[in-house]
Amino acid sequence: MTASLAVIIPTFNEASRVGQTIAALRSHLAMLALDWQIRVVDDGSGDATAEMVARLAEEDARIVLQREAHRGKGGAVRAGMLAARHDLRFMCDADLSMPVEELSRFLALVPSAFDIVIGSREGAGARRVGEPGHRHLMGRAFNALVRGLVVPGIEDTQCGFKLFTGAAADAVFSRTTIDGWAFDIEALAIARRLGLRVHALPIEWHYRALSRVSPLRDSWLMARDVLKIRANAARGKYDPAS
Numbered sequence: 001m002t003a004s005l006a007v008i009i010p011t012f013n014e015a016s017r018v019g020q021t022i023a024a025l026r027s028h029l030a031m032l033a034l035d036w037q038i039r040v041v042d043d044g045s046g047d048a049t050a051e052m053v054a055r056l057a058e059e060d061a062r063i064v065l066q067r068e069a070h071r072g073k074g075g076a077v078r079a080g081m082l083a084a085r086h087d088l089r090f091m092c093d094a095d096l097s098m099p100v101e102e103l104s105r106f107l108a109l110v111p112s113a114f115d116i117v118i119g120s121r122e123g124a125g126a127r128r129v130g131e132p133g134h135r136h137l138m139g140r141a142f143n144a145l146v147r148g149l150v151v152p153g154i155e156d157t158q159c160g161f162k163l164f165t166g167a168a169a170d171a172v173f174s175r176t177t178i179d180g181w182a183f184d185i186e187a188l189a190i191a192r193r194l195g196l197r198v199h200a201l202p203i204e205w206h207y208r209a210l211s212r213v214s215p216l217r218d219s220w221l222m223a224r225d226v227l228k229i230r231a232n233a234a235r236g237k238y239d240p241a242s
Contacts, residue, residue: 004035005107006084007092010076012043014094015052021096022056022063028100032107034088038063041080044070074176074183081164081173087111089169093160095208102203106163115168115196118154118188119161119203126202135207138219145223149230150189154200157185161203168196175238181218182225189229193238 007025011018022038029036042050042065050067057063068079081089088110090103098119109117121128122143128136139158146157162184164172171194178186191198232238 002033002035003088004037004086005029005032005088005090006037006039006080006086007090008077008080008084009038009040009092009094010043010073010080011040011045011049011053011094012070012073012076013045013047013049015045015048017096018049018094019052019056021092021094022053024096024100025092026060026063028103032104034107035086036062037084037086039066039080039084040064041066041068041076041083043068043073043076072179072183073181074186075179077183078173078176078179081169084169085166087166089164089166091160091162091164097206097208098159098161098203099206102161105201105203106161109199109201110163111165113197114199115165116172116191116198117163117201118156118198119159119205120156120200121159121203121205122155123200123202127204129204129206131205131207142219142222146185146226149226150185150233151192154188154198156200157188159184159203159205162187171196177232177237178225178229180221180225182222182229185226186229186232189233190238193233194240 025038040053053065057065068076077091106117120126172187172190175190176186
């Protein structure tokens with residue numbers, strides 16, 4: 001039986017680039033022996049993102065527009081992961097800052113060796129392209145906080161490319177509570193509590209100047225959510241029986 005793959009793309013005001021991302025994914029997915037779907041989860045965009053995706057969906061039934069009220073990236077990813085019923089579910093940023101060819105490296109590891117493979121911009125073989133030095137330093141400082149409080153040993157929780165088995169996606173995202181940028185951290189904390197096999201895969205990653213993350217505005221919000229995740233874990237909220 002042919003395996004099925006859903007590519008989950010959370011969007012918020014991405015009309016300027018989501019079309020190119022969908023085109024690149026379609027071209028690559030056509031070469032793989034998979035039944036696939038590109039599921040764009042629109043997080044209440046105020047621009048033409050949803051209309052653009054709707055037109056593409058009319059042309060190809062494998063492209064799906066899922067409209068959601070605005071909650072944040074975490075809420076959009078959760079909604080998409082739980083709505084998709086595919087064997088494999090891949091989280092993909094709307095700007096496709098990872099070369100699409102890297103997807104095959106994820107698929108080679110899930111489900112044969114791991115339940116979840118996360119893209120990592122750290123570690124041997126990882127390559128960052130065009131990232132300003134100050135952004136890298138801020139990211140490393142934040143990750144040190146994350147490793148110290150929630151998920152020790154994971155060098156990059158925030159890379160926007162992650163592949164889950166369907167069972168892992170259901171187990172993890174049915175328990176997540178964070179709607180904002182720190183949702184990745186919560187998802188990985190839950191995966192560890194559930195005993196799922198998680199692997200970090202070093203990738204090539206390209207900095208995009210139009211990133212939606214504001215270092216000053218979002219850093220304290222993410223730090224607050226990290227503390228919330230730690231408290232939830234301490235209370236057993238993520239445990240298998242919860």
